[in-house]
Amino acid sequence: MLVEILGLDTEPELRPAYLEGVACKLWGQYPALVEEPDSVVEGGVYDVRTVADAQKLADYETRNYTPVVRDIRYSDGQSPAQPGFDLRMWLRQVGRQTVLDKLDARKSGKEVISH
Numbered sequence: 547m548l549v550e551i552l553g554l555d556t557e558p559e560l561r562p563a564y565l566e567g568v569a570c571k572l573w574g575q576y577p578a579l580v581e582e583p584d585s586v587v588e589g590g591v592y593d594v595r596t597v598a599d600a601q602k603l604a605d606y607e608t609r610n611y612t613p614v615v616r617d618i619r620y621s622d623g624q625s626p627a628q629p630g631f632d633l634r635m636w637l638r639q640v641g642r643q644t645v646l647d648k649l650d651a652r653k654s655g656k657e658v659i660s661h
Contacts, residue, residue, distance in 0.1 A: 548592060554600050560590030563620040578611070584614050591618055593607060601640045613637065 548558050569582035579587060594600045615633045637645050 553600055558592055560586075560592055563591045564588045565616055565618060566619055568616070588621070591620075597636075597639050600636065604642065605638055613642075621656050 548554060549556070555558070565579070565587045567581065567583055567585065568579045568587050569585040570584050571580050594603065613633060626645050634646055637643065
């Protein structure tokens with residue numbers, strides 16, 4: 547799927563990883579992660595190399611998903627390639643400021659006005 551969405555020449559290498567505190571459930575015919583304290587989801591992660599590729603993935607996934615900050619645990623015994631990731635900064639870079647506005651409004655209990 548990444549080959550088609552990103553226009554890659556070859557299948558990318560995924561790094562084995564898992565997430566704690568979530569479960570994978572179907573939302574209609576599509577898989578989605580939901581909070582579930584004692585669950586673990588295993589899979590693989592792809593290192594998105596450019597903002598343009600991140601935007602392609604965000605556009606493909608539509609606005610039906612809400613980005614959240616999660617700690618990814620690598621199961622290959624190696625450390626992350628780069629220190630940290632700032633989701634708020636990334637959302638601004640890919641033009642998703644409205645997502646941040648909605649999250650901030652929900653945190654403060656204010657009404658969200660869509661444009």
